[in-house]
Amino acid sequence: AQSVTQLDSHVSVSEGTPVLLRCNYSSSYSPSLFWYVQHPNKGLQLLLKYTSAATLVKGINGFEAEFKKSETSFHLTKPSAHMSDAAEYFCVVISYYDYKLSFGAGTTVTVRA
């Protein structure tokens, strides 16, 4: 079985400072991993995905994530937070067998002016 663990339930940053959202995964084989963002009362938007190509993945809105097999991690970063980044972020792993997604518990990001 595959799973992901988001290590922080809430992250608060000042506008213009870096953002780090931590995610560890558990999988018996090389996983495909995603980061999604959800703004209040909205659906999910894909930020980026890792599917066994380059370990450093660049996504939309300046986000990027690095797949580290040795650490079983897939942390999401952004060098400079913007007020519009305030949202809920989910780290997700997909099952190759039935394409089911397993979601982390989510990390709420607040951005201080």
Added chain:
Amino acid sequence: GAVVSQHPSWVICKSGTSVKIECRSLDFQATTMFWYRQFPKQSLMLMATSNEGSKATYEQGVEKDKFLINHASLTLSTLTVTSAHPEDSSFYICSARDGAGDGYEQYFGPGTRLTVT
């Protein structure tokens, strides 16, 4: 990019009535659609997997007779909440997998807010 729509975006119904939520893939054929529910401040919980032309597969603990899923075409899946009760109030989100792509990406609908009074 691929777009998935849901209708309605929000609905209020009385206890004991049934509500149907539609999920449509607008510009691709979705061989598989998934239905999730999300309680406030919580993550998404997979309810069921819907494959076109076959019966839905429900996750453990989800009542299949209460949450009826129909996937009659490659672009439409419906979730009907039967005999709704206040505890069914939630945010329901669907996603669709593009069978023509690499299969790993799912596209999410904007969600439907259900309130049962």
